[in-house]
Each structure stands twice: as structure tokens, then as C-alpha cells.
Amino acid sequence: PQPRAVPGIEDCAREPIHLSGAIQPHGFLISVVLPDWTVRQASANIDELLEVPAAELLGESLADYINQDVLEVVADTVSFAEPDAPPQRAGVGNIGPFGVLCDLGVHVADGLVHIEIEQQPFHQRGNAPTGVAQAMIARVAAAEDAGDFHQRAAEQVRLLTGYDRVMVYRFRHDDAGEVIAEARADDLEPYLGLRYPASDIPPQARALYLRNRLRVIPDAGYVPVPVLPGVNAQGAPLDLSQHALRSVSPVHVEYLRNMGVAASMSISIISGGRLWGLIACHHREPRPVPPGVRAAADLFGMFVSMRVAAREQEETMHRYERAQQVRDAVGSRLSQARDFRAALTDELALLRETLDSDGAALWLGGEWSHDGRVPASLDITVLMEWVERLGRPVLAMTDKATDWRTDALQAEGLAGLLAINLGTPEDWLFVFRREQVEDVRWAGEPAKALVATDDGTRIAPRKSFAEWKQTVHGCSSDWTDGDRRGAERLHRVLREQRRRLLAPAEDRGN
Ligand code: BLA
Known part of the structure; x- marks a missing residue:
């Protein structure tokens, strides 16, 4: 491509983030066809778990490598999985020749059953995700108003995940966004009230986050692990839209680094079919978020979405009724x-x-x-x-x-x-x-949201997030x-x- 002097948001929007062809290294991926469990795809790190190189596993039956009881757990989950929906937690199982205790996530897409495997941390909290989510929901449900609700939601997610900073981030009509609630460690400077330009989360990412409600980057310093082979049965690049382990955009990893963030998680807040906002979490050190905690966060996120949607609908209905009264009155007077x-x-x-x-x-x-x-x-x-x-x-x-x-x-x-x-x-x-x-407090000068790199062909996120004031x-x-x-x-x-x-x-x- 021709070097371009002025990078634009189109450049961000063009990156096919769902086709990264790789996963993050904190887990393993095996994609199979049922009923014979033939392996069609596997992450290149699978040998660490199964003691067999990914290339050798392809075309084999997974039944020769994984215990029947684990396969049954997966098959059970598949039986009620909605195609192209986000992964479901299938449960835990002992996997590989050393019987490593792992969490299993399963989803169905592109004609394959995708099994994502994460080793269980040694000190996993025993609480079941549904119980944890229930308690979180009870605490936010008691909120007095919208502001209090979002503040409690941030606090609850911080308690759940142990992240340094948890924010409720709301999109504006122009796709820029603002931090409207925040729970953070005492020694961190507040981001509450700061605005971020639309290009920080480009349109294809926002579209993906509508379908796929949760993403986690436990260590932004990770080295991606390729998925083999790099194409599906039709020869097209692998679509990793719903994979929990999907390797994310390198531009975004750079963004996190520039912000001083080593681990990140975000949960979609969806209202009326629109991405209303995110619960955005940061940590200064790498930090895992085990599948059980993610499941609780996902359930909690759905509750937050429903409450936000209900409130928006109420407000819309209220305005609609008032306007309808005026139209009726005007209509009837004009009719006479x-x-x-x-x-x-x-x-x-x-x-x-x-x-x-x-x-x-x-x-x-x-x-x-x-x-x-x-x-x-x-x-x-x-x-x-x-x-x-x-x-x-x-x-x-x-x-x-x-x-x-x-x-x-x-x-x-x-x-x-x-x-x-x-x-x-x-x-x-x-x-x-x-x-x-309006006095706007931007997190870094928005005109520098996109920075051309040395060769001029690639764009990078801004380097400074220092508050930049603008009067509009x-x-x-x-x-x-x-x-x-x-x-x-x-x-x-x-x-x-x-x-x-x-x-x-x-x-x-x-
Ligand atoms: C993704 N950008 C994201 C995500 C967030 C932000 C939350 C979702 C991934 C995650 O959970 O980490 C941005 N994070 C924020 C904002 C706040 C925050 C605004 O905490 C505010 C508090 N980013 C850029 C530029 C580009 C870009 C210039 O700055 C494009 C060239 C792209 N951001 C970008 C892309 C993704 C992203 C491509 C998708 C990452 C992926 O899912 O693969």
C-alpha cells in the first residue's frame, strides 16, 4: 500500500480483528467435528497439554487423547449450544497424560465444536459463578438511582476480579465515550469524567462486542499462539469472533502499554440492540481471570445491561407519552x-x-x-x-x-x-x-488519537493520556x-x- 501522510479512523476500522488466526497463550484450543471427534484445528501450544504436536493431532480423533468422561461433558454442552453464540462453561476435567485439572469452554461455529481449555489455577475460589453473580446483583439492585447503580456495579466487579481499576464507560452519540463511574486502588489517579475519542474502540470492535460480551487480556505482554491450520475447510481464514482466547489487535495491545496497563477485561453493556457502554477493567500487573470468575462477570453484565435497557425504555416511553399528548392536542385544535x-x-x-x-x-x-x-x-x-x-x-x-x-x-x-x-x-x-x-476533559489530545508510525503505513495509538482540556x-x-x-x-x-x-x-x- 501507498504510504499515507494522514492516518484515519478508516485504517483502524479495516483491521479484521476476528481473523487474528491466533489465541492468547493462557489456554489451548481444539476444534473438532462430531460425532467422531475428528480434530480440524488446534493451537500450536497443544503439545504442552497433550504431549503431541498440533500438526500430528489434526485429522486424529480426540477420543484417543482425552478421557471419555471429559468428552461427555463437552457433548452435553454442545447439545444445548446455540450456533455462533459465545462459549459456555462446560465444566472441569483432567486432561492429558498428566491429568491436568482444566476448565473447559465450548461453542459451536463454522460447523465445528470449539473447545477452549484453561488450566485451573491452584487456588481457585470455590464459589459457584451463579452464587457469586447472585450476590453481586443483589447489591446493585438496591441502588437508589442510575448514578448509584453504576458506582455499585464498578465496585462489585472490582471485588470480583481484584483489578486495580474498574470503570463504567458510556458511549456518546458521536461514539466517543466517557467514564461515568469508577472504583480504583487509592494510589491510582482518577479517570472519572474523562472522555475518549471514538477511534479508541473502532466500529468493527464495537460490532463484535455486541455478539461477544466479554473479553480478557490477562497479560498484555503475551506472545500469540497460532491456530493450525490457518484456514478452515473452505480455505477461508479462521473466524475467531466468539473464541474467549482470541488473540487481540496488536494496536490495542500497544494502546494498553501506552496507558500503563498490563491486564485488561471488558464487559459489554447492551441496550436496545446497541452497545451502550462497557465495564472496563485495568490492572498494572498481569492478572488472570479464571473461567468461573468470567462466568460470574458475564451473568452480572447481562443483569446490568437489562437494568440499563429497562431504564432507557422507561425514559423513552415517558417522553413519548408526553409528546403524544402534545400532538393529540395540537392535532385536535388544528382539526377545528x-x-x-x-x-x-x-x-x-x-x-x-x-x-x-x-x-x-x-x-x-x-x-x-x-x-x-x-x-x-x-x-x-x-x-x-x-x-x-x-x-x-x-x-x-x-x-x-x-x-x-x-x-x-x-x-x-x-x-x-x-x-x-x-x-x-x-x-x-x-x-x-x-x-x-461545554468543557471537555479528554484522556490525551484527541487529535493525536491516531499517530502515524515511522514508515507512515501503519497507525498507532497516542502515547500520552494526560488530561487535555477543550472548550467546545x-x-x-x-x-x-x-x-x-x-x-x-x-x-x-x-x-x-x-x-x-x-x-x-x-x-x-x-
Ligand atoms: C479495543 N479499546 C478496545 C477495548 C477497549 C478499548 C476497552 C476492548 C478490549 C479490552 O477490553 O481491552 C479502549 N479502554 C478503552 C477505553 C478506555 C479503556 C476508551 O479502559 C477508557 C477508560 N485503539 C486506538 C487506535 C486504534 C485502536 C488508534 O487507540 C486503531 C488503530 C483500536 N481498540 C482498537 C482495536 C480494538 C480495541 C482494534 C479491538 C481489540 C480486539 O478485540 O481485538
């Missing part, structure tokens, strides 16, 4: 009106409120009216040029002043603009949101999906009432 324009002008204050905005104006039949909250200098040609540039959709919105304001336009203090078409290309309802000057001007609060849906419904109500009022006139014209 003779003059659409006059009637709609009377409703501007109500419409402004239901769209959570700070000013509303109407451009209808070539006439301008507003709610008294927009500057007199506001110039309709500027607004019309903006909707024109966007191709006159029925609905247009921006939270950035630079998208629509011109220097000549004296509209100081306004930044957000939402336009709803009123049935003809010329007629529009506009609502405005005030500029919100010219933006309003963002228009959410809920705002968009509310505006769409309002558009339909207004268009319908308008059509009804216009219809008799058109009939007479015919």
Missing part, C-alpha cells in the same frame, strides 16, 4: 381551525416545548412568524438555503451552528436547528436549540433518535391537518 397558519402560530410555544427546544418559527405561504424566542435578525433565506443544500428532506436536523449559520446572520447563541416540512417544498416549521458551551463552542445538545421519531410523528400530524384544510379548496378548483 379554519386557518392553518393562524392556528399553527398559536401552537408554536407548545411545539417548542415538546421538541425540547429554545425557539420556534414558521415559514408558511411566504410569511414568517415565530414564538418571540428567536432573534429578529434571523433570515429565512439562510434557513431555506440550508434545507435546499440537504435536498429538502421532510425532516432535517443539525446540532452544529457552522452547518447553517453564516457570519452575516446575527443568530448568536443558537446552534441546533431542526426543520419539519409542512407539505409543500416552500413551507416549514423550524425549531432551534441554544448553543451549549457552536454546538447544542444533540437531537436524539427519540427527538427524530417525535419530529417524524409531528410531521405526519401537521401534514394531515394541512391536507384536510386545503382539500375543499382544491376540490373547488377542479
Whole structure:
């Protein structure tokens, strides 16, 4: 590839992280076909466990190497495994000629049964994962509000894993994210409130973390272990999307090193089919997270996700109901009106409120009216040029002043603009949101989130995570999906009432 002067987030997004072709060295992988247990893939380190080189194991039956009782445990798990779902804990078994006590994780993907094997630590805690998760859930369930809930969640995960630092990290609408709760060792500086750019967790990683809820890097200094052979039966690279042991992106390992992190774990928080955030954990020293602890963390993460999703749904429903009342009221008053324009002008204050905005104006039949909250200098040609540039959709919105304001336009203090078409290309309802000057504390300068390396062909994460302050001007609060849906419904109500009022006139014209 051509050397590139300016690295971009596209470069991060292009890395096929699920095709790393290798696992981390704290475990072993054997992939088989049932019912005869023929080995199709094995990690190159398998000789440490089975005393047979991976290349020799391929094509053999695993039944010749592993005890029948262990195979039965695996077969049992397979019988209720959902294809392409994350690994399930199958249990423990004594494996290999020395009978090493191991944890077994099993999942089915790409027509194979994947068995991930991790040696049990000598001093594993005896508590069953379900019991541990139950206790954790009971402690967070008693939280008073969302803030308290996230704080307790961070504390519980820290107690469970013993990591130095556990954070609840929430994605924003622009895919950057913020630490909204934190439990940490006393001698660590707080990261609470810091913002991280979207490129720190590129889109393919976020997509993968929706399907695969938990990942652990017990030692960021690890040397990857290749999986043999490097391709599947169709000759395609191995898809390790769901493997718990998947070797991660080297760019991310570098990121952890730059942050001073030696071990990392993260748990997905999923709400409404969207990756809402992560419970992100760091440790300054390498630190294993045994399968039993991971299982408890996974269960706990699912509970956190469900609570977050329930709260979001409640809020959405609450806003929806309020907006629906306004639409009904406006619709019923317009339905009795003779003059659409006059009637709609009377409703501007109500419409402004239901769209959570700070000013509303109407451009209808070539006439301008507003709610008294927009500057007199506001110039309709500027607004019309903006909707024109966007191709006159029925609905247009921006939270950035630079998208629509011109220097000549004296509209100081306004930044957000939402336009709803009123049935003809010329007629529009506009609502405005005030500029919100925001002080952002970034974890390192975001412009340096991507750094070109010496040869210019590869990009690297930033080296410094020292707090970098930025004051953001010219933006309003963002228009959410809920705002968009509310505006769409309002558009339909207004268009319908308008059509009804216009219809008799058109009939007479015919
Ligand atoms: C993955 N980046 C991740 C992950 C986290 C972060 C949590 C998931 C893996 C894990 O659990 O360690 C980022 N970690 C954070 C953030 C905080 C944290 C924001 O603790 C804040 C508190 N990263 C870069 C650049 C690129 C990049 C420039 O900085 C791309 C070129 C990529 N990050 C990147 C990739 C992954 C990743 C590719 C996926 C790793 C994998 O699963 O293979």
C-alpha cells in the first residue's frame, strides 16, 4: 500500500480483528467435528497439554487423547449450544497424560465444536459463578438511582476480579465515550469524567462486542499462539469472533502499554440492540481471570445491561407519552381551525416545548412568524438555503451552528436547528436549540488519537493520556433518535391537518 501522510479512523476500522488466526497463550484450543471427534484445528501450544504436536493431532480423533468422561461433558454442552453464540462453561476435567485439572469452554461455529481449555489455577475460589453473580446483583439492585447503580456495579466487579481499576464507560452519540463511574486502588489517579475519542474502540470492535460480551487480556505482554491450520475447510481464514482466547489487535495491545496497563477485561453493556457502554477493567500487573470468575462477570453484565435497557425504555416511553399528548392536542385544535397558519402560530410555544427546544418559527405561504424566542435578525433565506443544500428532506436536523449559520446572520447563541416540512417544498416549521458551551476533559489530545508510525503505513495509538482540556463552542445538545421519531410523528400530524384544510379548496378548483 501507498504510504499515507494522514492516518484515519478508516485504517483502524479495516483491521479484521476476528481473523487474528491466533489465541492468547493462557489456554489451548481444539476444534473438532462430531460425532467422531475428528480434530480440524488446534493451537500450536497443544503439545504442552497433550504431549503431541498440533500438526500430528489434526485429522486424529480426540477420543484417543482425552478421557471419555471429559468428552461427555463437552457433548452435553454442545447439545444445548446455540450456533455462533459465545462459549459456555462446560465444566472441569483432567486432561492429558498428566491429568491436568482444566476448565473447559465450548461453542459451536463454522460447523465445528470449539473447545477452549484453561488450566485451573491452584487456588481457585470455590464459589459457584451463579452464587457469586447472585450476590453481586443483589447489591446493585438496591441502588437508589442510575448514578448509584453504576458506582455499585464498578465496585462489585472490582471485588470480583481484584483489578486495580474498574470503570463504567458510556458511549456518546458521536461514539466517543466517557467514564461515568469508577472504583480504583487509592494510589491510582482518577479517570472519572474523562472522555475518549471514538477511534479508541473502532466500529468493527464495537460490532463484535455486541455478539461477544466479554473479553480478557490477562497479560498484555503475551506472545500469540497460532491456530493450525490457518484456514478452515473452505480455505477461508479462521473466524475467531466468539473464541474467549482470541488473540487481540496488536494496536490495542500497544494502546494498553501506552496507558500503563498490563491486564485488561471488558464487559459489554447492551441496550436496545446497541452497545451502550462497557465495564472496563485495568490492572498494572498481569492478572488472570479464571473461567468461573468470567462466568460470574458475564451473568452480572447481562443483569446490568437489562437494568440499563429497562431504564432507557422507561425514559423513552415517558417522553413519548408526553409528546403524544402534545400532538393529540395540537392535532385536535388544528382539526377545528379554519386557518392553518393562524392556528399553527398559536401552537408554536407548545411545539417548542415538546421538541425540547429554545425557539420556534414558521415559514408558511411566504410569511414568517415565530414564538418571540428567536432573534429578529434571523433570515429565512439562510434557513431555506440550508434545507435546499440537504435536498429538502421532510425532516432535517443539525446540532452544529457552522452547518447553517453564516457570519452575516446575527443568530448568536443558537446552534441546533431542526426543520419539519409542512407539505409543500416552500413551507416549514423550524425549531432551534441554544448553543451549549461545554468543557471537555479528554484522556490525551484527541487529535493525536491516531499517530502515524515511522514508515507512515501503519497507525498507532497516542502515547500520552494526560488530561487535555477543550472548550467546545457552536454546538447544542444533540437531537436524539427519540427527538427524530417525535419530529417524524409531528410531521405526519401537521401534514394531515394541512391536507384536510386545503382539500375543499382544491376540490373547488377542479
Ligand atoms: C479495543 N479499546 C478496545 C477495548 C477497549 C478499548 C476497552 C476492548 C478490549 C479490552 O477490553 O481491552 C479502549 N479502554 C478503552 C477505553 C478506555 C479503556 C476508551 O479502559 C477508557 C477508560 N485503539 C486506538 C487506535 C486504534 C485502536 C488508534 O487507540 C486503531 C488503530 C483500536 N481498540 C482498537 C482495536 C480494538 C480495541 C482494534 C479491538 C481489540 C480486539 O478485540 O481485538
